[in-house]
Amino acid sequence: MSKAVIDTSKCVGHGQCAMMAPDVFDLDAGGYAQTIAPELTGDQRRDAETAAMACPEQAIRVED
Template sequence: MAEQNGVKVVVDRDKCMGHAICAQVAPDLMDLDDLGYNITEDLELPADQAVQAHRAADSCPEGAIRILQVGE
């Protein structure tokens, strides 16, 4: 079985509208400011956190969170 690669989480802060749903879905990964806007710096995560990262991205109504594969 092939080893699964990690992922990179990239947040487009200009698209974020402060819904804060991402932080509800993935509180360990997402950082918000006092108004609820995502201020998460680009993250490289191991494969075991990829599901949580994808849930955060999928929860964003603005599509401000992208998940990229690492190491391909």
Template sequence: MKVRVDTAKCSGHARCAAAAPDLFELDEDGYALPLDGEVPAGQEEDAREGAMSCPEQAITIE
């Protein structure tokens, strides 16, 4: 499973980091940093929860 953040869509709500702090980082302005990597085993549900929490739909899971 891979997770990606579209920084053009991110509005800095930080809900992804609240839902899955081990998978989503925020920059100093509160915007999600671009993630493009494999989700560690056992954290797939956290990745889905983080993506579903994004009101801008800036996070995709593959």
């Protein structure tokens, strides 16, 4: 099963991930990314990979 992982030491809160993959990422009260999907469906995995490529801080990775 795939999952999205955020390196919180790199995330600076741009929010692109939450816009590109709203079923996978959300922003917490401080404006930093958090995952909201513990296991990714096929569509969510595709969206998470797109978000990972778009993250300016390279803070997202998708694991199997």
